[in-house]
Amino acid sequence: MTIRIQGAPERGEKVLGPPKGWRPRPLKTAEKLQIVLNQNGLDPDTGKKLEAMGEGVEFDHDPAIHLRPWNAEAQDTDPPANDLRYIVARSKPSHKQKTNGNKATTYGSDKHAIAKLGRLTGETKQNKPKRQWPSRKMQSRKGFR
Secondary structure (H helix, E strand, C coil): CCEEEEECCCCCCEEEEEECCCCCCCCCHHHHHHHHHHCCCECCCCCCECCCCCCCEEEEECCCHHHCCEECCCCEECCCCCCHHHEEEEEHHHHHHHHHCCCCCCCCCHHHHHHHHHHHHCCCCCCCCCCCCCCCCCCCCHHHC
16 A cells, blocks of 8 residues: 655654555444534535425535645544545535536636645656757857858
């Protein structure tokens, strides 16, 4: 099992991130109801009432699980993955936009932040040094007179 390395926010030391492929346990129905009650049944992005039968409701980890540091003692993220204070009920379109970004760009989305963390820690395939472009010979001045 490979483990992701993430820079610690405090003191600049390195902390192990969650293992690749690790998933938290599914939320129980009582936990989902408590999350919706804590939000008074409103979508935090739009302020509209959540419609389970219309648009649909999805539960979003905020911050994203792969952006949280890994706690080796508890074998869970920090804060814990199923801590109800860090899970938000969103409408499906709102959750999709937060995760993937808008149609034009992923900037500001969870996927963008996870990809940037991967680039900064060297997890991407582009770890080889970039090659300098070959230079061209300068043209002679004979043809310009």
